[in-house]
Amino acid sequence: MTDERGAVISELLRSHRSIRRFKTDPIEPELIERICADAIQGSSSSGNLNTFALVLTEDPARKAKLCALHYEQPMIRQAPLLITFCADVHRTRRWLTLREARDNFNNLQGFLVAAFDAIILAQSVALACEAHGLGICYLGTTIDAATEIARTLELPETCVPVTSLVVGYPDEAPARRDRLPLAAYLHRERYQPPADADFLDLYAERESKGWQRYQALGPDMAAKMAEHGITSLAQFYTSDLKYAPARCEATSEQFSQLLVEQGYTDRLRGTARRKQG
Ligand SMILES: Cc1cc2nc3c(=O)[nH]c(=O)nc-3n(C[C@H](O)[C@H](O)[C@H](O)COP(=O)(O)O)c2cc1C
Known part of the structure; x- marks a missing residue:
């Protein structure tokens, strides 16, 4: 039994390929919810605080807007679903406030922990998608355009996008990308x-x-x-x-600024300082 499960997981991991061409077929809403629920249940999380939020974008107009922010990567318009994963301590802090507990996590440590939780979850979602015959591609451009994405998705204080997954039924079967030995x-x-x-x-x-x-x-x-x-x-x-x-430097500066603006910290990089007054 253990060997069988191991073999299934090995096969799943070994058959991974990023997909960049998708059919326009929709994904059944129940399947999306099941994948998200399974992935959340199956992902370890610091303190079990689950400091992440997933924003599902299926509306073509919203997807087109996000596509523009992701440097017009065409797969985003093609695929039926875009998931933005956010490092979110906003929800936890609201719970703390409502229960009259001390505020916390609006600091760099809080961001790092929330970002790790969100990334761990993203990979669980990716694997669950692939197990159900869906294809995925991560979008690193989430970091480049994080400020505009945060505005577009109306993210609250101490909630910041860290990665995205394009999801849909594959319309290509690319070769496996090798890794180093x-x-x-x-x-x-x-x-x-x-x-x-x-x-x-x-x-x-x-x-x-x-x-x-x-x-x-x-x-x-x-x-x-x-x-x-x-x-x-x-x-x-x-x-x-x-x-x-130069572009990586500019992105670093912008992301630092975003962490300040979103209330995570005021102690990052040269020009990123919490606005006075
Ligand atoms: C955090 C992250 C960001 C990525 N961003 C992009 C992206 O913006 N566009 C893209 O086409 N692929 C993106 N990729 C996919 C990588 O290019 C891909 O995983 C890598 O080339 C290895 O190929 P494979 O996933 O097919 O094994 C990203 C992957 C990761 C993990």
Whole structure:
């Protein structure tokens, strides 16, 4: 029995692929609720306070608005469901207030704990979706556009979006994306960094496959890479075409500001200070 359950979970994990093309078929409302309820029940949570909120967006007009905030990633319009996962201590704090307990969690620790709870839940939802034949894709752009998303979803104080999942029935069967060899991630008893040559060996297959994959996206991408003087996958990752340092810095600054505005903390980064008066 244990072996069977283990084999089912292994198969589920091994068959994961992010899906970026979806059928427009709706998802049965009972299935969405069951997945959310199962995932909440099946996710550990700090102090069992469950400091998260999920906002389900199915209305096409609202989805289109959020799609624009997520840099127009087309799968968002296509798929029937977008779930925004929020680090939410607002609900818990309201309960504390109504029960005349001391306020707490409107601080960086509260945000971190709530963000971890929300991310753990998101992955449980992702797995449950996949187990039910649905496809998912995370949206890292949630962090980039967190301020506008918070406004659009009318998030209250100490409630901040941390990730999103696009959900729907898959309309593609992409190849599995490889990971580095296990040795790259796994350290026994203490962190043991390999020598540079061994280290690059761990990345060799990723570099060649990743490079080929981006080049295969078409002549436009290949031309853009050449224009930016990109000659390796590593260079691509921090180029202006992917994770440009300046854009990451700007996002960091904005997100810090959002944590201040939403009442989580007033002690983050240079310019992010709680407004006086
Ligand atoms: C936090 C997070 C944010 C992501 N953001 C995006 C995104 O904005 N757009 C996208 O197409 N894929 C996004 N992805 C999917 C990753 O690109 C994908 O998981 C990775 O390439 C590995 O592929 P796989 O999920 O098919 O194994 C994101 C994944 C994670 C975990």
